[in-house]
Amino acid sequence: MNIGQAATASGVTAKMIRYYESIGLIEPPIRTKAGYRVYTAEEIHELRFIKRARTLGFSIEEARELLALWRDKSRASADVKTFAMKHVRDLETKIGELQAMSRTLRHLAQTCHGDDRPECPILADLALPDARQPPYEKKHGKAKTHADCTCDEADTFSSRH
Amino acid sequence: MNIGQAATASGVTAKMIRYYESIGLIEPPIRTKAGYRVYTAEEIHELRFIKRARTLGFSIEEARELLALWRDKSRASADVKTFAMKHVRDLETKIGELQAMSRTLRHLAQTCHGDDRPECPILADLALPDARQPPYEKKHGKAKTHADCTCDEADTFSSRH
DNA sequence: CTTGACCTTACCATTATGGGAAGCTCCATA
DNA sequence: TATGGAGCTTCCCATAATGGTAAGGTCAAG
Numbered sequence: 001m002n003i004g005q006a007a008t009a010s011g012v013t014a015k016m017i018r019y020y021e022s023i024g025l026i027e028p029p030i031r032t033k034a035g036y037r038v039y040t041a042e043e044i045h046e047l048r049f050i051k052r053a054r055t056l057g058f059s060i061e062e063a064r065e066l067l068a069l070w071r072d073k074s075r076a077s078a079d080v081k082t083f084a085m086k087h088v089r090d091l092e093t094k095i096g097e098l099q100a101m102s103r104t105l106r107h108l109a110q111t112c113h114g115d116d117r118p119e120c121p122i123l124a125d126l127a128l129p130d131a132r133q134p135p136y137e138k139k140h141g142k143a144k145t146h147a148d149c150t151c152d153e154a155d156t157f158s159s160r161h
Numbered sequence: 162m163n164i165g166q167a168a169t170a171s172g173v174t175a176k177m178i179r180y181y182e183s184i185g186l187i188e189p190p191i192r193t194k195a196g197y198r199v200y201t202a203e204e205i206h207e208l209r210f211i212k213r214a215r216t217l218g219f220s221i222e223e224a225r226e227l228l229a230l231w232r233d234k235s236r237a238s239a240d241v242k243t244f245a246m247k248h249v250r251d252l253e254t255k256i257g258e259l260q261a262m263s264r265t266l267r268h269l270a271q272t273c274h275g276d277d278r279p280e281c282p283i284l285a286d287l288a289l290p291d292a293r294q295p296p297y298e299k300k301h302g303k304a305k306t307h308a309d310c311t312c313d314e315a316d317t318f319s320s321r322h
Numbered sequence: 323c324t325t326g327a328c329c330t331t332a333c334c335a336t337t338a339t340g341g342g343a344a345g346c347t348c349c350a351t352a
Numbered sequence: 353t354a355t356g357g358a359g360c361t362t363c364c365c366a367t368a369a370t371g372g373t374a375a376g377g378t379c380a381a382g
Binding site: 052069070073074076077080081082085087092094095106108115116120126 | 230234255260262270
Binding site: 174176177180193195196197215220221222 | 372
């Protein structure tokens with residue numbers, strides 16, 4: 001199988017197959033005298049494995065570890081499970097973050113008239129002097145006092161539902 | 162305010178402030194004779210606006226558009242709302258994708274014994290010959306017949322957990 | 323004056339992927 | 353057989369947003 005066929009058979013583009021080879025995620029396949037890469041069924045299988053891992057949100061490095069576990073016929077399923085659950089937690093953390101963003105924006109949008117007047121709580125929130133934003137730690141109090149922002153009011157619309 | 166102070170005051174790193182300037186997201190501030198950037202309260206405010214937009218998941222380009230709307234005192238709040246809701250939809254699409262991944266993995270992990278035996282439905286699934294994966298369309302059926310994958314067994318561990 | 327914190331620019335790295343150019347190969351068909 | 357086009361090769365560039373580092377200038381305090 002040429003790289004093009006391998007690509008359609010695995011769902012990984014030819015570009016990516018070459019890339020995976022270049023970073024050592026897969027072994028360099030044999031070549032024809034002309035230099036064409038030739039893939040075995042085994043290798044296609046491996047590519048499909050990688051594709052599936054990527055589809056499930058594993059990074060390439062994580063896919064590398066999964067491949068290693070897959071190849072190691074004596075791995076303990078516990079190791080795989082632990083690895084998978086770690087990833088699930090990562091995914092859920094990310095989901096939580098996105099949901100927080102979505103929720104906040106939805107709230108703001110809800111209070112926005114959405115007509116042709118310029119007043120807009122969404123922009124107003126974005127322009128808020130601060131509050132609810134990650135606490136920016138001041139390092140060693142060097143900051144000239146003239147620096148304090150004269151902003152005051154703050155969380156006019158603050159997102160805590 | 163020097164860039165360092167601007168950074169702590171806005172929550173945007175000095176590195177990023179310079180970057181935003183380089184891509185024209187913010188205007189170049191005035192400089193001291195020594196070449197140090199000096200920021201006004203106005204500019205800090207703008208940086209905070211950007212920071213907040215980024216925190217809500219807007220891309221830099223989106224932040225640019227939001228800034229434009231913010232500066233345009235005659236914008237219609239409807240425009241802002243539309244923009245925000247579009248972003249909410251994007252966020253929710255992403256959330257849905259992540260949830261699908263998480264769900265799938267959770268299921269697999271559930272059926273995995275997680276002991277020291279090697280049998281693992283998670284790896285078995287990753288190694289599945291295909292199914293439920295995005296249908297890879299074959300382009301113009303050029304594929305040499307010798308190309309058909311002789312893969313058969315494939316799922317040595319398939320889900321018969 | 324020295325020292326240390328801070329500033330400047332410039333360059334490199336990251337993650338995963340796509341795009342394109344220049345040039346060779348393979349094969350079917352005219 | 354010659355040709356054309358699809359497909360292969362390598363190499364380089366770009367993306368998004370950020371971090372890191374190096375080499376060197378500056379500012380303020382001791």
